Amino acid sequence: MKRAPNLPATPRSDTLHQALGHAISDKRLEVLRRVAETGSISQAARDAGISYKAAWQAMDTLTSLSGVALVERTVGGSGGGGARITAQGLALLALADELARARQAVLARFAGGPALAGGLGLRTSMRNQLPCEVLGVAPAAPGDPTVLIRLRTAGGAALAASVTRESADLLALQPGTAALVLCKATAVQVQAGQPADPAAPNQLAGRIDRVARGEGRDEVVISLDGGGQWVGFAAHPFAARRGQRAWAAMATQAMVVALA
Numbered sequence: 001m002k003r004a005p006n007l008p009a010t011p012r013s014d015t016l017h018q019a020l021g022h023a024i025s026d027k028r029l030e031v032l033r034r035v036a037e038t039g040s041i042s043q044a045a046r047d048a049g050i051s052y053k054a055a056w057q058a059m060d061t062l063t064s065l066s067g068v069a070l071v072e073r074t075v076g077g078s079g080g081g082g083a084r085i086t087a088q089g090l091a092l093l094a095l096a097d098e099l100a101r102a103r104q105a106v107l108a109r110f111a112g113g114p115a116l117a118g119g120l121g122l123r124t125s126m127r128n129q130l131p132c133e134v135l136g137v138a139p140a141a142p143g144d145p146t147v148l149i150r151l152r153t154a155g156g157a158a159l160a161a162s163v164t165r166e167s168a169d170l171l172a173l174q175p176g177t178a179a180l181v182l183c184k185a186t187a188v189q190v191q192a193g194q195p196a197d198p199a200a201p202n203q204l205a206g207r208i209d210r211v212a213r214g215e216g217r218d219e220v221v222i223s224l225d226g227g228g229q230w231v232g233f234a235a236h237p238f239a240a241r242r243g244q245r246a247w248a249a250m251a252t253q254a255m256v257v258a259l260a
Contacts, residue, residue, distance in 0.1 A: 028058040036085040054166035126182040134177040155226015160201040161255035187254035188232025190220040192240035205247040
């Protein structure tokens with residue numbers, strides 16, 4: 001058996017928890033759990049309904065985030081080799097289970113807990129976060145490794161995000177999935193008035209809440225139709241004022257999909 005190189009042999013409290021912040025709401029922990037049960041990455045992938053490549057991507061991501069080896073390759077034997085979860089991997093699963101129980105206990109104390117908890121577990125520099133419903137997942141083009149995720153906001157606006165097939169599989173994205181859409185404010189272009197084609201994707205309309213003036217560009221906060229806010233930038237000087245109509249536009253590559 002071989003251990004992954006350049007990783008500490010024993011887990012530390014300040015490393016394992018890094019993996020939980022990113023993996024608790026997708027399939028990465030599920031894949032790790034299935035590796036522990038089956039002793040096989042390929043079987044874990046089949047049981048989780050994802051590709052072999054996506055399963056290894058899940059293990060690589062968890063290992064990088066936690067800073068310790070979670071899975072070891074095994075060689076030889078009648079089965080021709082496989083994978084074995086390490087003590088650090090078992091510790092991560094135990095920590096995840098304990099965290100899940102504690103989280104459920106807290107949510108149970110509050111009416112409407114799941115709705116309130118939408119983004120509480122997510123720490124990010126992205127100011128734009130909006131609850132959405134997944135409408136569809138389709139390949140960007142024949143043979144392309146990316147897929148296009150179509151989403152709808154509470155206000156009925158259409159959004160689209162471009163992600164890799166492995167990422168979509170690990171998040172188990174499918175029609176009806178409740179998700180969060182995130183976008184860096186610096187990737188958002190704001191214009192006054194109404195979009196020329198309101199039905200086009202990645203256009204969010206609303207009323208200007210505030211404008212922060214800058215030298216080359218102005219930061220604009222929009223209160224969206226249907227609820228929520230969106231932050232972006234407009235060329236200076238932005239002539240529109242608070243209360244007037246404005247809309248934000250983003251590229252599909254700038255949109256990030258997350259699960260709460």
